[in-house]
Amino acid sequence: MDKFSSSELIYFVDLAGTFVFAVSGWLLASKKELDFFGAAVISFITAVGGGTLRDVLIGSTPVGWMQDINYLLIIASAMLATVFFKRIFEKLRRTMFLFDSIGIGLFTILGVQKTLGLGLSPVVAIMMGTISAVFGGVLRDTLVNEIPLIFRREVYATVCVAGGTTYWLLGETSLNDELRVIITIGLTITIRILAVVNNWTFKAVK
Amino acid sequence: MDKFSSSELIYFVDLAGTFVFAVSGWLLASKKELDFFGAAVISFITAVGGGTLRDVLIGSTPVGWMQDINYLLIIASAMLATVFFKRIFEKLRRTMFLFDSIGIGLFTILGVQKTLGLGLSPVVAIMMGTISAVFGGVLRDTLVNEIPLIFRREVYATVCVAGGTTYWLLGETSLNDELRVIITIGLTITIRILAVVNNWTFKAVK
Amino acid sequence: MDKFSSSELIYFVDLAGTFVFAVSGWLLASKKELDFFGAAVISFITAVGGGTLRDVLIGSTPVGWMQDINYLLIIASAMLATVFFKRIFEKLRRTMFLFDSIGIGLFTILGVQKTLGLGLSPVVAIMMGTISAVFGGVLRDTLVNEIPLIFRREVYATVCVAGGTTYWLLGETSLNDELRVIITIGLTITIRILAVVNNWTFKAVK
Structure with missing residues (x-):
């Protein structure tokens, strides 16, 4: 299991990603004029929703966040x-964007690791990695009654699929885990920045 | 496990709470002019949705209602x-309100018990207790395409958090389980009545 | 377990049903002008959503589609x-309708089999069968922000309940599994065609 063990680095950035996601949930909730409690729920769900769905689907229960305060x-x-x-x-949009990109990259990696660790196939692992990273945001948007952004014009999830695939492929090489993580995160950030700068979108299916 | 065992009293009021929640689901469905089948689904989900999500998250499957006809x-x-x-x-609004208050108090207690019984932390137990009590209603509102009331202007969930916390704290004393349940339910009802009478709301987050 | 084992016939038609459901998801997504990724997600969820919820509720995880590529x-x-x-x-509407009817019949049967195999009661098994068959469509409609068709004017789910009940009752006879499947599917198709031809609907609950 050495191959898929997470380092302290991953743990630290996982917490950082959780922090950023919780912030983004609260910011949306306050735009929608939810009360304090509603904002807390949305914030929480945005932060842990993805990992929770992943854990429920692969049968790793009680789900992760319950077991680490x-x-x-x-x-x-x-x-x-x-x-x-x-x-x-709100002023730190760029920094937040950076952390958010690191966050989804890390969440993807954690999902891939955990799923492969159960002996499931790489395709399933990449899907679970992507769900870990994006489903919190999907739940957030659904709960405040919008069509999730991700279904409209984001390359968001595609970034996760690319990151997850890269991380898995690198696992077939002799690279150590730290390097694989850094390369994957770097790729994630690069794609997202390129996508935003060039205004990449997918066309609607006709 | 004596400490967290449920008495026949709890079982009875749990069934009563289930009854009231099922009624409230049907009443909303008929307002929305759903057909017979849709109303049955909404009614069922309102009644068991909370406990079902709790059981799935803590890994207690097959979920509870499947194992007791x-x-x-x-x-x-x-x-x-x-x-x-x-x-x-519809005329019995006050009685329904009372039963509903007892119901969410009881559902909270059951959720707290079940989660602590798995060795999870009190904070998680209180969250699971609250989910047991309120998630059925959240699902009901989401399925008929409204922003869940709970995210807008209710102190509903706060009552559950208060109840769950009280029940857990009383568990650290030498009180027996019946008394803990009665005190918790009494508190739940009191807060809800005070909230309605005084029109307590949370301010929107700005 | 002989009694509830699935034959190769069931496996084949299960895959066919999955195919048809995935197609129907994509067709709806393209009407809603979702992008390529969103359409893929909706298509996937429509196809496996029902079986996934069933597996999560009965605790059969990792869920089914993860274990068979x-x-x-x-x-x-x-x-x-x-x-x-x-x-x-889009021109093959009638053929699609036929396959869809076979699909929900099969999904119902598979759900009933799997649930009975865990020793749960027939009523729960029929519910899980129905969920297997219809929940993918419910999720699809909810995610694109419509009140699910099934809650408005469909006899869709009723067909599944009838099919599931029939399949279970036939299990109490000495009929072999192939015959039970064929009779159940035949009944499912017949009810659906009659419902469409005669424009059967349920009245709204008043």
């Missing part, structure tokens, strides 16, 4: 931080 | 009763 | 086929 603590911190420093977060 | 029987009775005595139920 | 292959084929032969599929 740090996830709840980091989400609570994100909520508090957003309440007090909301303007700063 | 009484839940299905009580829901079927609730549907029949609502069809035949709809006007009475 | 043929389901992913058949869905990918369906997507490709719909992209290239969209007009043909």
Whole structure:
């Protein structure tokens, strides 16, 4: 299992990704004028929704965040931080975008690792990685009653599929885990920046 | 496990809560002019949705209502009763409100018990208790395409968090289980009545 | 377990049903002008959503399609086929309707089999069979933000309940599995055709 073990680096950035996702959930909730409780729920679901669905589907229950109190603590911190420093977060769009890109890259990698660790096929692992990364956002949008952005004009999920595939392919080489993670994250960020700069979109299916 | 065992009292009021939730689901469905089948689905989901999500998340499957036919029987009775005595139920708003308050209190307690019984942390247990109590209603509202009430102006879930926390804290004392249940339910009802009477709401997050 | 084992016939028609459901998902997605990725997600969810929910609820995880790559292959084929032969599929409405009817009949039977195989009660088995057959479509409609058709004017699910009940009752006789399947599917198709021809609907609950 050495091959798919996560390092402390991954754990740290996983928490950072959770933080950023919780912030993004709270920001959307406040736009929609939800009350405090509703905002907390949306924030929480955005942060852990993807990993939760992955764990339920592959049968890894009780789901991950229940077994490590740090996830709840980091989400609570994100909520508090957003309440007090909301303007700063809104100004930090670029930094947030960067962290968000790192976050989805990491969530993808964690999902791929966990699924491969159960002996399931690489295709399923890449799908579960992508779900880990994007489903929190899908739930968030669905709960506030919008067609999820991801179904309209985002290359968001495609980035995850590319990242997950890369990470898995690198696993067939002799590269160590840290390098695989760094290359995958780097690729994720690069694709997202290129997509935004060039305004890449998919055409609607006709 | 003595500490978290449920008494016959809890089982009885759990069935009563299930009944009330099934009635409330049917009443909403008939407002929305769903057909018979749709109303049955909404009614069923309102009644068992919360416990089902809890069981799936903590990995207690097959989920609870599958393993005790009484839940299905009580829901079927609730549907029949609502069809035949709809006007009475609509007039009994206060009684329904009381039963509903007892119901969410009980569902919260059951969720807390079941989760603590798996060795998960109290915070997670209180969250699972709250989900048990409120998620059926969230699903009901989402399926008929409304932003769930709970995200807009209810203190509903806060009542569950308060109830779950109280029940857990009382578990650290030497009180017996019946007394803990009664105190928790009493608190739940009191908060809800105070909230309605005083028109308590949370402010929208800005 | 002989009594509830599936034959190669069932497996084949299960894949055929998966194919038809994936096609129907893609066709709806293209009406809604979703992009390529969104259409793929909707198509996939329509095809496996029902079986996935069933497996999660009864605790049969990792869920079914993860453990047999043929389901992913058949869905990918369906997507490709719909992209290239969209007009043909739209003209083949009657054939699609027939396959769809066979599909929901089969999905119902598979759900009943799997649930009974876990020792759960026949009522639960029929519910799980129905969920297997219809929940993919419910998810599809919910994700593109419509009140699911099934809650409005379809006899769709009723067909599944009838089929599931028939299949279970036949299991109490000495009929062999192939005959039970054929009779159940025949009944499913007959009811659906009669319903469409006669424009059967349920009245809204008042």
